[in-house]
Amino acid sequence: MASEALEAELRQQLEETRAALAELADQDASPEIIHLRRELEAVAEDVEAALLQLAKDILLRRLDAAAAKTDATLRPGNRALFRHTDGRIHLGLVESGAGADGLIEVSFCHPCMPCQLQPLRLAATCLTAVAPAALAPPTAAGASVLVAPQPGCRLWSRGRIEAGASASGPGAVLVRAASSSDVTSDDSKEEGTGEGPVPVTNPLGLASWEAHTRGVAGRLMVAMGYGGAGLGKQGQGQTQPLQTVVLTQGAGLGVAAPARKRRSGRQARRAKAAAAAAARHEDAAAARHQVEMETGSVGLFAVLNSVLGGPAGDQVGGRGSDAQGREHGSHPAPTEDGARARAGTSPSAGPGLHAGEAARARRRAQAARLAALDSAEARVRGLEAAAARNARDPVMGPRARAALAEARQKLDEGRVAAARRSASAAAADSLHRDWAKF
Structure with a gap:
């Protein structure tokens, strides 16, 4: 108030x-x-x-x-009704009151399966208290009843009253077979129509250790058919875990990525070497075909004609001088007759495709030799100046003099090699003139 x-x-x-x-x-x-x-x-x-x-x-x-x-x-010792995981309503005995977690321990009054021998812990909202007067067993014929277990057995059996009890004597009860002890008449009707037991729609009736069974999400999961871990008529959820398949990245269900064979770089190197060899063969064939087109002959006669003064006759001097130059480590120096052959003024060596290339190679070799000699002379001059500056230095003086002697020796060797190559080039030019006159 x-x-x-x-x-x-x-x-x-x-x-x-x-x-x-x-x-x-x-x-x-x-x-x-x-x-x-x-x-x-x-x-x-x-x-x-x-x-x-x-x-x-x-x-x-x-x-x-x-x-x-x-x-x-719901005090200890009272009877209460609750719905088990198999979808049926069972009669239970309250063993203890609500604990710290708010759950009440309840045991089955008439266990029919081994999984019902253990007590359960349920919330108070899952239990419905019943009066003792409402627990009177049926006596009419044809009604389903539970038969007390035999000595040495803790499981109750399901049966049907064949003859009701009267004042003259007890009634008769027909016990069902063990294979169908957990199936009632209502269940047989459901099996005939293709329907199962009453579905569980209240998440509070599921296992207490499943935290996800509380709230709206839990009710939705139960409505969609989720039974929870360790649930089922025979407790099969505990022994039949979910089978999972690990999928590769980017692959969907039923798609398996093909296995790839890892390869080293050996095959790639072999293919590259084969391609280079094929390119060299093609270049050699193209060169032979060019000589044949210039001389008008085929095979060995085309090479002889090109050497003896054909359209590519200037290759004699070029090849001979190149060979001699390679023997001495350098290319031959250009001569006056070689210059006339490159310019196309020689009477015996007509203008050819390879004459310009040979001339450019000889010019590059001559320029490289001159540049090497100039570099060696400049180094000698620099070392002479350094030796003069450090003449009285006990440490740097000997080092500068030794370096100067080594540089002078290399310069002398370079001058001798250049003179020898010039002589070789002159001999090659003379040989070219003799072949041209012949």
């Missing part, structure tokens, strides 16, 4: 505050009016928060009262 009076008072105060705000809304916006309006809005917010808190307290007290009433009816 006190809470109801307080709630009525707060509602009246909220209505008065809202009426005052409505009156101030029609007046002019002056600083005093604006300040007063803000104070009234703050008062209205405080009153609304107080009303909300009061309503919450009233609701919590009602829930506590309902829970206390439920706990009173």
